[in-house]
Amino acid sequence: MDMKTVLVAVCLLLVSPITGHWWAVGSHVVMDPTLVCKKTRRLRGRLADICKKEPALLKEISKGVAQGSKECQYQFRNRRWNCTNVRRSLKKVLMRDTRETAFVNAITAAGVVYAVTRACTMGDLVECSCDKNVKGRGRLGVLSPDHAHAATAAAATPASGAAAPGDWEWGGCGDNVNFGYRKSKDFMDAPYRRNSDIKTQVRRHNNDAGRLAVKNHMRTECKCHGLSGSCTLRTCWRKMPPFRDVGNRLKERFDGAAKVTPDNDGHRFQTEGPTIKPPGRADLVYLEDSPDFCRPSRSTGSLGTAGRRCNATSPGVEGCDLLCCGRGFDTRRVAERVNCQCRFRWCCEVTCSTCLVRREINTCR
Known part of the structure; x- marks a missing residue:
């Protein structure tokens, strides 16, 4: 799905929040690119400003929606x-x-x-x-309370050389x-x-x-500064x-x-x-x-979970007992050819043998 289609889904589905709104960006929705933000007359305030005046920002928002969708799928993959x-x-x-x-x-x-x-x-x-x-320079304890937590982290940052603890400044x-x-x-x-x-x-x-x-x-x-890596001063940023x-x-x-x-x-x-x-x-x-x-x-x-892969030896949520909801699972054995016994030869080549690896795949019934 191209970026114009993503922008269509973002703008039009925001008009009707009860239909799943922004998360339709992650679905297989194909909408007419000419409709991008055409319904902004029904929107008000800052959201309308984003649709009408900030297309570059809307593009980044769409990237964020996609990133959130991808992370959600990773976290719930099992x-x-x-x-x-x-x-x-x-x-x-x-x-x-x-x-x-x-x-x-x-x-x-x-x-x-x-x-x-x-x-x-x-x-x-x-x-x-x-x-x-965020500006400031000095030793730990000199900064304002708002920066105290960050300052503690900065002072604890591992660095080479023998700089005194707390010699650092905000920068970057x-x-x-x-x-x-x-x-x-x-x-x-x-x-x-x-x-x-x-x-x-x-x-x-x-x-x-x-x-x-x-x-x-x-x-x-x-980041350390100083002659010969002495780290006499550290520049820090958030x-x-x-x-x-x-x-x-x-x-x-x-x-x-x-x-x-x-x-x-x-x-x-x-x-x-x-x-x-x-x-x-x-x-x-x-x-x-x-x-x-x-x-x-x-x-x-x-x-449902029928056809999902599961782990027969795990007692966790990815285990076949839980993931398959007690319905049982089917097992099939597959063989894959993979590189193995790799060696580095001077100079500069890596040679590998091919091994046949057998493994079991379990799927929920």
Whole structure:
């Protein structure tokens, strides 16, 4: 699917949030490229500005959506629901407010933050640049409280030479995560701003949890300066964590997500049980229990697990007992030719033999 098609899906599906909105970017939807953002007359505020005036930003947002979709499929590759991008399935999943929906919303918002921030650093957007606002120089303890955590990380950064701990300065070109956070919020939350029901509150909460999974875990990187590698001074800047770390962190939040119910005023939520710890901003929340995804279901979007590969020796979610939902599995033996006994010959050649490797493939019934 080309980028114009992606932009069509992003703009047009945002107009109707209940149909699966932005996640149709990851499905096999083919739409007329001439319809790109033509319906912006139905949009308002910052979202309309993005569609009408910032095509380059919209392109980066689309990349972020795709990155979030890819990470979702990686994180759920071994589970009964594998974050499929089959439209008829994903649409049904996203119409509910389950754990899976919470993760999809969070990882998408995180992907948008990531892609837009990276574009700022690379100079691909005229609206922003890398972050040069963090300034200062000196020893650990001299900086303002806002920079204390980053300063600790900078002082602990391994470096060659015998520089005194804390001799460093802010510099370089840091990742402008605040701009990425802002644009992700404009884009992801805009369709729901006028609504104040519990579903809206839950979706906006999970969107923000995804954004915070990037913003709250920025890293400090440093470079040494000095004669002969003496590292008499270190220049440090802030950088986003690898997106795989973001996905791993949100997957942990998925596993510990809290079920919530409407509060008395109907505009806020509370945990379902009084003994459950109230969720923080970075936690995921959901309103309804997930289906088991064992068998195909049109109503839930489940495709079932028949035909999925499983691990017969694993007791975990990828094991045949759990993944196949107790239906059993079939085993077939395959043989593959692979390179083996490779040797390096001077100079400069690597020679390998060909070996026949036999292995078993298990698939759910």
